[in-house]
Amino acid sequence: MSFSKWIGASIGWSFGGPIGAIIGLALGSIVDGMGNGSPFLGQGDPRQQRRQTRYGTRPQRSQTQSGDFEVSLLILGSIVIKADGHQDQRELDFVRKQFVSMYGKERANHAFKLFKNINNQKISTRQVCLQIKQMMDHPSRLQLLHFLFGIAKADGHVTEDEVRQIYTISSYLGISSRDYESIKAMFYNSSENAYKVLEITKNATVKEIKSAYRKMAKKYHPDKVIHLGKEHQKGAEEKFRQVQMAYEQLQKERKF
Secondary structure, three states: HHHHHHHHHHHOOOOOOOHHHHHHHHOOOOOOOOOOOOOOOOOOOHHHHHHHOOOOOOOOOOOHHHHHHHHHHHHHHHHOOOOOOOOOOOHHHHHHHHHHHHHHHHHHHHHHHHHHHHHHOOOOHHHHHHHHHHHHHHHHHHHHHHHHHHHHHHHOOOHHHHHHHHHHHHHHHHHHHHHHHHHHHHHOOOHHHHHHHHOOOOOOOOHHHHHHHHHHHHHHHHHHHHHHHHHHHHHHHHHHHHHHHHHHHHHHOOOO
C-alpha cells in the first residue's frame, strides 16, 4: 500500500486542526501523489472540509478511527521522548517495536517514517491535546496515556521530566488525577501500587476493593476501544491484566 493510500484511508478527524498541520509538515515529500487528489487536511473530501471548518467553534466528537489514534500517539510520543532533553535509542526502538506489533511491518514502516519527521518539529502540547480531548473518547485517551508511560519506561527509568510532561498531557486531555495515578502505577513497583491501580486507598474495606475491581475492570475492558481496531486492543488488554493482577494481589494480602 502506498503512503498516501495508507494515510488517506485510516485518518478521520485528525486531517484538520493543529494535528493536521503537523502531519502536513511532517509528510513533506514523503507522500506520493499528494498533488493529484489525495485527500489531506480536508482536501478532496467535503465532509472533512465541513468538519475542519466547524473545529474550534463548538465541541463535537466523531468516532476515532485507528489512524486518528495512531497519529495522536505519534505526536504525543514525540513530545514525551524529548521531555528530558535527549532522545534515547531504547525509547525509539520501543516505539518501532510497538508499531510493528500493532500494525505489521509495512504499516509500521510508514508510521515510523512519519514519526521521525514529526519528531523534528516544535509542537504545541496544549493545542494538540485540546484537539484530541475534543474529538477522542475517554477510553481511547486512557489508552494513549498508557502507551506514553510505556515509551518513558522503555529505557528502564522514567525521569521526573517525563513524568511532568505526561502529567501535563494528561491534564490537557481531560484525564482525572485518579485515572492518571492508576495508569502510572502500572509502571512502578511499590507496595501501594495495587491500591492505586484500583483507585482506592490502603484503608479500603474488602467490599470496597471488590467494588473498585468491578468498576476498573469495566473502565479498562478491551471492548472499550474495539472501534480502534484489533491492533490497539492489545494495549487495552495489558491495562485490563494489570487491574486483574492488582485485585489478585490484594486478595492474597487481605486473604479474601
